[in-house]
Amino acid sequence: MSIGRVVECALQQNASAVVVSHNHLSGNPEPSLGDISLTRALHAVLKLVDIRLLDHVVVGVEGYAGIAECGLV
Numbered sequence: 001m002s003i004g005r006v007v008e009c010a011l012q013q014n015a016s017a018v019v020v021s022h023n024h025l026s027g028n029p030e031p032s033l034g035d036i037s038l039t040r041a042l043h044a045v046l047k048l049v050d051i052r053l054l055d056h057v058v059v060g061v062e063g064y065a066g067i068a069e070c071g072l073v
Helices: 003-012 033-048
Strands: 017-023 052-060 063-066
Touching: 003 017, 003 033, 017 033, 033 052
Parallel strands: 017 052
Antiparallel strands: 052 063
């Protein structure tokens, strides 16, 4: 899903905050550099429309990692 689609869905739902997630097929929940970059871009765009990004959760077989929870945003 694109950043634009996430923002569109949040606006349609009149959301004040969102949590996004996706799984890593590798099973490793460690956020990639791409995940971190995407999260930072999404955070910036959502901020423009006054919607908070609470976290971006990456799920793997070995558990999960919250990018914001890890302090990466």
